[in-house]
Amino acid sequence: MSTLFEKIGGEAAVNAAVDIFYRKVLSDDSISHFFETTDMAAQHAKQKSFLTMAFGGPNDYTGADMRKAHAPLVEKGLNESHFNAVAGHLQSTLEELNVPADLIGEVMAIAGSTKDDVLGK
Amino acid sequence: MAKITYGDHHLQTEDGESVLDTLLRNNIDAPYSCKAGVCQTCIMQCGSGNLPEASQKELKDNLRKQGYFLSCQCYTENDLEIKLPDSEQLFVSANLIEKETLSPTVVRLRLQTATPLYYHAGQFINVKRADGLIRSYSLASLPSEDNLLELHVKRMDNGDMSHWISETFSVGESIEIDGPVGDCFYSSGSHNMPLLLVGSGTGLAPLIGILRDALHNNHSGPIYLYHAAFTEEELYLDKEIKSLINNANNVHYKPVVTKHMTEDYVVTGRSCEVALVEHPDLKDWQVYICGAPNMVKFMQQRAFLAGASMNNIHTDPFESKELRTEPRDS
Numbered sequence A: 001m002s003t004l005f006e007k008i009g010g011e012a013a014v015n016a017a018v019d020i021f022y023r024k025v026l027s028d029d030s031i032s033h034f035f036e037t038t039d040m041a042a043q044h045a046k047q048k049s050f051l052t053m054a055f056g057g058p059n060d061y062t063g064a065d066m067r068k069a070h071a072p073l074v075e076k077g078l079n080e081s082h083f084n085a086v087a088g089h090l091q092s093t094l095e096e097l098n099v100p101a102d103l104i105g106e107v108m109a110i111a112g113s114t115k116d117d118v119l120g121k
Numbered sequence B: 001m002a003k004i005t006y007g008d009h010h011l012q013t014e015d016g017e018s019v020l021d022t023l024l025r026n027n028i029d030a031p032y033s034c035k036a037g038v039c040q041t042c043i044m045q046c047g048s049g050n051l052p053e054a055s056q057k058e059l060k061d062n063l064r065k066q067g068y069f070l071s072c073q074c075y076t077e078n079d080l081e082i083k084l085p086d087s088e089q090l091f092v093s094a095n096l097i098e099k100e101t102l103s104p105t106v107v108r109l110r111l112q113t114a115t116p117l118y119y120h121a122g123q124f125i126n127v128k129r130a131d132g133l134i135r136s137y138s139l140a141s142l143p144s145e146d147n148l149l150e151l152h153v154k155r156m157d158n159g160d161m162s163h164w165i166s167e168t169f170s171v172g173e174s175i176e177i178d179g180p181v182g183d184c185f186y187s188s189g190s191h192n193m194p195l196l197l198v199g200s201g202t203g204l205a206p207l208i209g210i211l212r213d214a215l216h217n218n219h220s221g222p223i224y225l226y227h228a229a230f231t232e233e234e235l236y237l238d239k240e241i242k243s244l245i246n247n248a249n250n251v252h253y254k255p256v257v258t259k260h261m262t263e264d265y266v267v268t269g270r271s272c273e274v275a276l277v278e279h280p281d282l283k284d285w286q287v288y289i290c291g292a293p294n295m296v297k298f299m300q301q302r303a304f305l306a307g308a309s310m311n312n313i314h315t316d317p318f319e320s321k322e323l324r325t326e327p328r329d330s
Helices: A002-007 A009-026 A040-054 A063-077 A080-096 A103-110 B019-025 B061-065 B161-165 B201-215 B238-244 B263-267 B270-276 B293-306
Strands: B003-004 B009-012 B043-048 B069-070 B080-083 B092-101 B106-113 B124-127 B134-138 B149-154 B174-181 B195-200 B223-229 B252-257 B286-291 B313-317
Touching: A002 A009, A002 A103, A009 A040, A009 A080, A009 A103, A040 B293, B003 B019, B003 B293, B009 B019, B092 B238, B106 B161, B106 B174, B124 B149, B134 B149, B134 B201, B149 B161, B149 B201, B161 B263, B195 B201, B195 B270, B195 B293, B201 B238, B201 B286, B223 B270, B238 B252, B252 B270, B270 B293, B286 B293, B293 B313
Parallel strands: B003 B080, B195 B223, B195 B286, B223 B252, B286 B313
Antiparallel strands: B003 B009, B043 B069, B043 B080, B092 B106, B092 B174, B106 B149, B124 B134, B124 B174
16 A cells, blocks of 8 residues: 555655745745745745645654744734645645545545644634 | 854854854854855864765755855754864965956956866956955856856945955955856856846846857847946946847847935835836746845745746845844744
8 A cells, every 4th residue: 555645656746746836825925924934945835845744745744843943924914724735735745736636635644634733723 | 052162262052043144143254255155255174073065065066075064054952172274284375367347337347267166157246355354256258168267346335355455456466266156157057048137237247157158059039138327327238238238039038227225225126126017927047146145035936926936036136244234033
């Protein structure tokens, strides 16, 4: 039985998705300010590791890292509506890439599991 | 918290602080310029301790093996013993062969090294004055066609180095250089792709190198070069570019003059927006953006949103101490 990461297409899938996904969040005025930064290449790399994690790939994320990394954003007002907007862009990215619905469901479940840590709850 | 040993100093890093920050906080006069892992001015050598990968990833293999690292990118949990590099190992002497005034603020230097430097047009070198002051300048020359290294130096209002180069540095004298550094250069793999080259001020220098490299490789896709300057006389290579591309039907040169705009307006990059108005869809383009950091960052995001892949957007922000009014945070 192959893993979710293998089924979805591995690193090639991450590479195909990252530009589309990052472009969507940067174009969304309700959340783009959380993603704007002086170092776009570094931010792009962060989106890539996030997608790798959400696709069930190798990663060393811990809940504590998630909390720490997002704490400054929570202070700036990051809330559930922003989280849901990002999740929506993730879903539509996968749909655009014609990922089968059952795999999208699995990815969304992984992404959803980070919610409390991201929002510092 | 890690312990940093630097000569007789025994220092402790604080949370979220780079090794460079630790040195500066302790009033140690360590060399640095961009604080963004780009210019490599802050390079140091580690005698003992395990370096974090990120502090070495931009360095060449041979330097990595010798324990060189960038102190501004070094966030360590491990104790390190560090020192400034032996400059003989990094820097070579270069002799000034030609110096030419291109505009009221820009001079062109042509330098010769004893052994040829291996580089790509568009990369940059670090130039060190006898007193140790270091600044980065991009290479406008093409190694396959030019024997000399060509730099364009713009006199900055508070620029110690650029004033000295403009007014004092003379033909026959030499200066130390190291490099090349950077990944803003032409790739022959993009042979058929459209190229968008956008530069402000002496951001033109690397772009001219890239343009000449593309022509040298018989680039078949269309090439659009936008050069933004405050005044017409600061379009300092206007005639030269026009004659360079005279026989190249696929190259389009668009000078942009912004003399009616305020300085703030230009620095935020709006003057270069014309490039995106004329090319709203950059999917499968190679994009090169060089010059004032605010313009570069603004255009990088706009180019990405216009469909260019992040891997195809190449930037060279001219980070410098003179351009900043306060220290960058990391």
